[in-house]
Amino acid sequence: MKLNRRSFVGAGVVAAASLSAPVVMGAARPRVVVIGGGAGGATAARYIAKGSKGAIDVTLIEPTRTYYTCFFSNLVLGGVRDFGSIGHTYGKLASDYGINVVHEWAIGVDRDAKTVTLASGSSLSYDRLILSPGIDFREGAVKGWDVTSQNKMPHAYKAGSQTQLLKAQIDAMPQGGTYAMIAPPNPFRCPPGPYERISMVAHTLKRHNPTAKILIIDPKPKFSKQGLFTDGWDRHYDGMIDIIGPDFGGADASVDPDAMTVTIDGEVTKVDVCNVIPAMKAGKIAEIAGVTNDKGWAPVNAHDMSSKMDENVHVLGDSSQQGDMPKSGFSANSQAKVCAMAVRGALTGSKVFPAKFSNTCWSLIEVDDGIKVGASYKATDAKIEKVSGFISKNGEDAGTRKATYEESVGWYNGITADMFG
Amino acid sequence: MRYSDVMKKIVIAATAILFSSTAFAEHTGVPTKGERVFRKCRSCHEVGEGAKYKVGPALNNLMGQQVGVLSGDKASKALRRAGELGMVWDLKTLEVFLRKPKALIPKTKMSFAGLKKHEDRANIIAYFSNLGAGEEAVKRDPRLSDEILALKGDVEYGEYLASGCTTCHQLDGSDQGLPSIIGWPTSIFATAMHAYKNKDRENPVMQQQAGALDNDEIAALAAFFSGVTK
Ligand SMILES: Cc1cc2nc3c(=O)[nH]c(=O)nc-3n(C[C@H](O)[C@H](O)[C@H](O)COP(=O)(O)OP(=O)(O)OC[C@H]3O[C@@H](n4cnc5c(N)ncnc54)[C@H](O)[C@@H]3O)c2cc1C
Numbered sequence: 217m218k219l220n221r222r223s224f225v226g227a228g229v230v231a232a233a234s235l236s237a238p239v240v241m242g243a244a245r246p247r248v249v250v251i252g253g254g255a256g257g258a259t260a261a262r263y264i265a266k267g268s269k270g271a272i273d274v275t276l277i278e279p280t281r282t283y284y285t286c287f288f289s290n291l292v293l294g295g296v297r298d299f300g301s302i303g304h305t306y307g308k309l310a311s312d313y314g315i316n317v318v319h320e321w322a323i324g325v326d327r328d329a330k331t332v333t334l335a336s337g338s339s340l341s342y343d344r345l346i347l348s349p350g351i352d353f354r355e356g357a358v359k360g361w362d363v364t365s366q367n368k369m370p371h372a373y374k375a376g377s378q379t380q381l382l383k384a385q386i387d388a389m390p391q392g393g394t395y396a397m398i399a400p401p402n403p404f405r406c407p408p409g410p411y412e413r414i415s416m417v418a419h420t421l422k423r424h425n426p427t428a429k430i431l432i433i434d435p436k437p438k439f440s441k442q443g444l445f446t447d448g449w450d451r452h453y454d455g456m457i458d459i460i461g462p463d464f465g466g467a468d469a470s471v472d473p474d475a476m477t478v479t480i481d482g483e484v485t486k487v488d489v490c491n492v493i494p495a496m497k498a499g500k501i502a503e504i505a506g507v508t509n510d511k512g513w514a515p516v517n518a519h520d521m522s523s524k525m526d527e528n529v530h531v532l533g534d535s536s537q538q539g540d541m542p543k544s545g546f547s548a549n550s551q552a553k554v555c556a557m558a559v560r561g562a563l564t565g566s567k568v569f570p571a572k573f574s575n576t577c578w579s580l581i582e583v584d585d586g587i588k589v590g591a592s593y594k595a596t597d598a599k600i601e602k603v604s605g606f607i608s609k610n611g612e613d614a615g616t617r618k619a620t621y622e623e624s625v626g627w628y629n630g631i632t633a634d635m636f637g
Numbered sequence: 638m639r640y641s642d643v644m645k646k647i648v649i650a651a652t653a654i655l656f657s658s659t660a661f662a663e664h665t666g667v668p669t670k671g672e673r674v675f676r677k678c679r680s681c682h683e684v685g686e687g688a689k690y691k692v693g694p695a696l697n698n699l700m701g702q703q704v705g706v707l708s709g710d711k712a713s714k715a716l717r718r719a720g721e722l723g724m725v726w727d728l729k730t731l732e733v734f735l736r737k738p739k740a741l742i743p744k745t746k747m748s749f750a751g752l753k754k755h756e757d758r759a760n761i762i763a764y765f766s767n768l769g770a771g772e773e774a775v776k777r778d779p780r781l782s783d784e785i786l787a788l789k790g791d792v793e794y795g796e797y798l799a800s801g802c803t804t805c806h807q808l809d810g811s812d813q814g815l816p817s818i819i820g821w822p823t824s825i826f827a828t829a830m831h832a833y834k835n836k837d838r839e840n841p842v843m844q845q846q847a848g849a850l851d852n853d854e855i856a857a858l859a860a861f862f863s864g865v866t867k
Contacts, residue, residue, distance in 0.1 A: 263800065546804060549804050550801065550804065553797075553800040553801070557797060567793060569794055569797045569798075572798070572801060572849060574801055574804075574845065574846060574849065576842050576845075588841070588842065590841070590842055590845055591845065592845050592846070592848065592849040594849075603849060604845060604848060604849075605845070606841040606842075606844070606845055608841075622814045623805075623814060623815060623840075623842070624814075625813065625814040626805055626806075626812075626813055626814025626815030627804065627805045627814070627815070629807065629811070629813050629814065630803065630804055630805040630806055630807050630815065631804050631805070633803075633807050633809075634803050634804055
């Protein structure tokens, strides 16, 4: 079966609206295929469908029926939020926006024929393709680890069953046991993510396993919001957390998932939980589509998020190499709106305004102790360029920190509504 | 019957009441003046910290609120029914209600004749909106000229720019953790944004957002959001 015709037409309003769209009158509607229903892809699909009022045929390809957000998954690990609260489904995108949601893997892209192949063998054609497949891990990045060992040593850097597994392992740690994290090298998704995770693991251990230890093995000499995190760790979790940086072998650790050991500088340490977050690259489908560079990321033009290798392909979020924005859900969502506007403009002639981007990353150090870092950005011919930014300060009063956390809850509700309708 | 149908009936019932959108676009009430107008309401309503139900409900979070919700158990049947049908307190409903409460909700228990002057209504709505904006009241920056506040925004541009706000603030006005920003009078919206831009208001996320906008862009956002209702 060829899926390039709409196999599903949404609400009658949508169909009716398409008749009144001048540009496509009498012709087949232009087609947009979006691969990946996460922060970038779901937002882009929704904004294109919403903005074009049915004039553009939008298909969203996403294998999972429930998307678990990585954002706030650390709070699940800490027991501050329950797992169900971070799961979201695609029903409204189909019913309220007329998006054709296809739950399958995309396995091939033919950029000359402008088609996408799905795992089932069907093929879809597109006028514009949007890729937002998130990240994959670099093979061989951590010696001794590969995806077959993610069951013993979870990454939990794609949320879902991995989050549940890591949480179960933390909760089952013996009293006084050791949780180790192999942190990733730059660039990676969510720069403060590993350190918020450390905070949340410490939060739960402090209550249930107060003599336990946390070991961060880090290839980087410094990390995002470091001063804020270490200040918070001193205040809340004194003596629980140790960091082994690159000067002490942090960049050259290997693991043995069967023996549950970590080896640093020849020294073997037995651990109870080992959270391995390997080096990352763009989601595999971006590589298959041939839009990635030798560093494994997909370079894009800042004005419209189009690939530098193909103007009919756009790459959003973590997979893209765009300049100064961190790889975050907020960034992916922000980029998606610029891309949606550009794609609508190209396909239906709607008005295109100058690109504006912004990002804020909130992190929770301990209950009611939230911090944030953010910036605004503009598009230049070379890249997405930072305009100005801000960061929380050490010594802020408890009220400010609590308000910062509450703000992050508002953001979570907002961004998930912005993605899924 | 849907909310819009209810509204239609109300409009017909209240005959000559100004429902043209331009009447609302020109809403440039001043909160401090509205505070003075509010004196007329004080025998029955409280606002501010610790405000409680008196003869009627405390009005701290009026804007964007479903009709009847603030009164809780004490809401009259008429009020509750209107709310259940989807009516919320926004520019349009308040404009009608404050002019003549029984024109909007014929069986309301509120025994108040209404504010006859459009200006009074605009000012008190500005005052209510400002209360809803949280503890930091919207201060009018002296550098902010009337011309800047009166700039007519491009709604289409505002809609695009608003996508930068809806990562956090929801278009349906739900306000868990963050204030609702829909249905504000344009002057209040613009004053608040300029206050962030000039760093008179403190939140760094908002300072950054507003800092990236020029006067026309703020006006565009104000124009777009003022027209959003639940
Ligand atoms: C622990 C942790 C905490 C985080 N906290 C925050 C935070 O607080 N704030 C924040 O802004 N960001 C946070 N992030 C980062 C954020 O999750 C990512 O940056 C964001 O999800 C990137 O969006 P994306 O669209 O690029 O990818 P994703 O959201 O990962 O979406 C990619 C989607 O593509 C699908 N996909 C992949 N390949 C294919 C294929 N071949 N065919 C079809 N579908 C495919 C996947 O199933 C997936 O659903 C956090 C990340 C982690 C790991």
